[in-house]
Amino acid sequence: MPPPTPVLTPDEINRYLDDVFPELNATRRAYVVTDVGEGTAVVTCAAGPESLRPGGTVSGPTLMTLADIAAWVVILAHVGRSALTVTTHLSIDFLRKPEPGLLFGRARLMKLGKRLAVSSVEIGDADGRAPYAIASATYSIPPPLERG
Amino acid sequence: MPPPTPVLTPDEINRYLDDVFPELNATRRAYVVTDVGEGTAVVTCAAGPESLRPGGTVSGPTLMTLADIAAWVVILAHVGRSALTVTTHLSIDFLRKPEPGLLFGRARLMKLGKRLAVSSVEIGDADGRAPYAIASATYSIPPPLERG
Amino acid sequence: MPPPTPVLTPDEINRYLDDVFPELNATRRAYVVTDVGEGTAVVTCAAGPESLRPGGTVSGPTLMTLADIAAWVVILAHVGRSALTVTTHLSIDFLRKPEPGLLFGRARLMKLGKRLAVSSVEIGDADGRAPYAIASATYSIPPPLERG
Amino acid sequence: MPPPTPVLTPDEINRYLDDVFPELNATRRAYVVTDVGEGTAVVTCAAGPESLRPGGTVSGPTLMTLADIAAWVVILAHVGRSALTVTTHLSIDFLRKPEPGLLFGRARLMKLGKRLAVSSVEIGDADGRAPYAIASATYSIPPPLERG
Numbered sequence: 001m002p003p004p005t006p007v008l009t010p011d012e013i014n015r016y017l018d019d020v021f022p023e024l025n026a027t028r029r030a031y032v033v034t035d036v037g038e039g040t041a042v043v044t045c046a047a048g049p050e051s052l053r054p055g056g057t058v059s060g061p062t063l064m065t066l067a068d069i070a071a072w073v074v075i076l077a078h079v080g081r082s083a084l085t086v087t088t089h090l091s092i093d094f095l096r097k098p099e100p101g102l103l104f105g106r107a108r109l110m111k112l113g114k115r116l117a118v119s120s121v122e123i124g125d126a127d128g129r130a131p132y133a134i135a136s137a138t139y140s141i142p143p144p145l146e147r148g
Numbered sequence: 149m150p151p152p153t154p155v156l157t158p159d160e161i162n163r164y165l166d167d168v169f170p171e172l173n174a175t176r177r178a179y180v181v182t183d184v185g186e187g188t189a190v191v192t193c194a195a196g197p198e199s200l201r202p203g204g205t206v207s208g209p210t211l212m213t214l215a216d217i218a219a220w221v222v223i224l225a226h227v228g229r230s231a232l233t234v235t236t237h238l239s240i241d242f243l244r245k246p247e248p249g250l251l252f253g254r255a256r257l258m259k260l261g262k263r264l265a266v267s268s269v270e271i272g273d274a275d276g277r278a279p280y281a282i283a284s285a286t287y288s289i290p291p292p293l294e295r296g
Numbered sequence: 297m298p299p300p301t302p303v304l305t306p307d308e309i310n311r312y313l314d315d316v317f318p319e320l321n322a323t324r325r326a327y328v329v330t331d332v333g334e335g336t337a338v339v340t341c342a343a344g345p346e347s348l349r350p351g352g353t354v355s356g357p358t359l360m361t362l363a364d365i366a367a368w369v370v371i372l373a374h375v376g377r378s379a380l381t382v383t384t385h386l387s388i389d390f391l392r393k394p395e396p397g398l399l400f401g402r403a404r405l406m407k408l409g410k411r412l413a414v415s416s417v418e419i420g421d422a423d424g425r426a427p428y429a430i431a432s433a434t435y436s437i438p439p440p441l442e443r444g
Numbered sequence: 445m446p447p448p449t450p451v452l453t454p455d456e457i458n459r460y461l462d463d464v465f466p467e468l469n470a471t472r473r474a475y476v477v478t479d480v481g482e483g484t485a486v487v488t489c490a491a492g493p494e495s496l497r498p499g500g501t502v503s504g505p506t507l508m509t510l511a512d513i514a515a516w517v518v519i520l521a522h523v524g525r526s527a528l529t530v531t532t533h534l535s536i537d538f539l540r541k542p543e544p545g546l547l548f549g550r551a552r553l554m555k556l557g558k559r560l561a562v563s564s565v566e567i568g569d570a571d572g573r574a575p576y577a578i579a580s581a582t583y584s585i586p587p588p589l590e591r592g
């Protein structure tokens with residue numbers, strides 16, 4: 001498998017996210033695609049107060065949402081706009097309590113088939129050495145006829 | 149294994165959720181524990197507009213959050229207040245697009261050990277026949293000394 | 297969703313397993329479909345000595361194999377012979393050490409779509425009250441043209 | 445987190461596997477630890493005929509078993525002999541049909557806590573570029589008192 005080549009830039013994906021999920025960032029302005037490469041994407045998340053748990057840690061759902069978005073963005077970056085792509089499965093292991101600060105979701109495209117795509121994600125801080133969580137997610141890609 | 153007996157009522161759990169996660173319901177007033185039984189719990193979620201995706205479907209993160217909360221509530225209901233209980237793993241399969249309306253997260257306690265608890269959750273509508281998603285989640289139970 | 301109706305009997309499935317996976321049971325004669333119902337199937341496994349771990353417990357891979365077979369059989373029972381159906385994902389939680397004796401894998405069909413099917417499985421003993429493991433598995437169903 | 449240092453060599457682990465799981469390799473002589481590094485381990489598997497499926501592909505359970513063994517070996521290599529370490533969860537995504545030949549399970553230690561350890565595994569061929577499967581697994585580490 002030669003490394004897949006992205007077809008969208010981070011800016012294009014950020015604009016697309018604003019169009020498709022206006023509520024996501026209107027209320028929180030939190031998830032930003034910062035990098036796209038061959039088979040990779042990085043999404044950051046500035047966890048706001050509604051994401052915190054007792055003790056100041058970031059909530060599990062915040063990490064799951066970042067994992068889902070990063071996993072989806074790396075597919076979007078390589079297949080192009082296809083809003084109907086649907087998550088069919090997500091599995092996440094929570095490894096360490098996140099430190100306060102910007103969260104980085106680093107996604108890798110593990111498979112890009114005609115019908116299914118699979119990504120894996122590591123969520124960590126800026127240097128990425130001891131991840132807070134690891135996840136994998138599967139997406140169903142609609143057949144061309146249904147994509148109109 | 150005799151069926152485990154709950155030690156908290158839905159009202160007690162709802163008050164506890166308000167205390168521990170004030171942001172969760174201050175901004176959304178969405179997750180309500182409606183029933184607790186022997187090894188079971190039901191949490192409902194009135195998905196607000198920020199939960200919707202194009203086409204009016206409910207977002208994956210909304211379903212994941214409900215799964216995590218319901219899975220956690222069924223443990224809480226049986227071990228008592230223990231805010232430090234930490235999710236270590238969650239796996240979710242998305243089966244069908246949710247219909248608009250109240251979501252029901254029906255959780256079953258599958259294991260309640262000294263160190264780990266595992267719950268499974270079905271997310272569906274009021275009648276629960278064709279679930280929108282199924283999930284399992286694992287929680288680490290802190291040792292008594294650390295619980296203070 | 298009305299309950300799906302099986303199209304194969306346990307005997308037909310057992311014969312099909314012998315045809316398709318001769319090695320599986322030639323060497324071990326272990327996995328037997330004992331029941332098929334509306335959206336359900338039961339597969340038993342007589343764990344042989346090669347399945348045991350120190351202390352006499354049954355190995356994780358034995359439980360995973362039973363989970364995969366039961367999850368696949370419940371789909372096969374409802375879609376008919378389709379040897380190309382491929383596992384795309386399996387997630388399993390190990391809850392308790394199995395007691396020596398026959399293992400029962402009880403599978404439920406959670407979704408039967410045109411392209412994907414999802415089953416969940418509980419592995420336990422004859423009475424099934426305290427499961428040894430719970431699993432979910434996803435299968436890709438080939439398009440009719442490829443099934444030729 | 446500084447990179448963890450292994451405390452056992454591949455030879456020591458292979459001998460330990462033979463002692464603890466005599467059946468595993470007596471019948472198949474298949475799983476060999478070939479490399480151990482800081483937070484990493486490699487286990488190879490020569491899939492025999494009993495691992496094959498129609499069309500000559502390697503069975504899902506063979507890949508799951510390799511994933512479980514590689515995930516367990518990387519923990520064993522870093523915590524030392526501790527036969528009671530128990531798998532609590534395993535999640536695997538099947539990405540591509542394996543080619544005939546030696547399978548490589550490349551495991552990374554993602555977390556090594558006092559009570560839980562988590563590894564991730566990629567299963568592929570010798571060059572490892574397009575993995576056949578990715579997995580994560582969680583293990584419960586018994587408290588020192590129970591280890592005798």
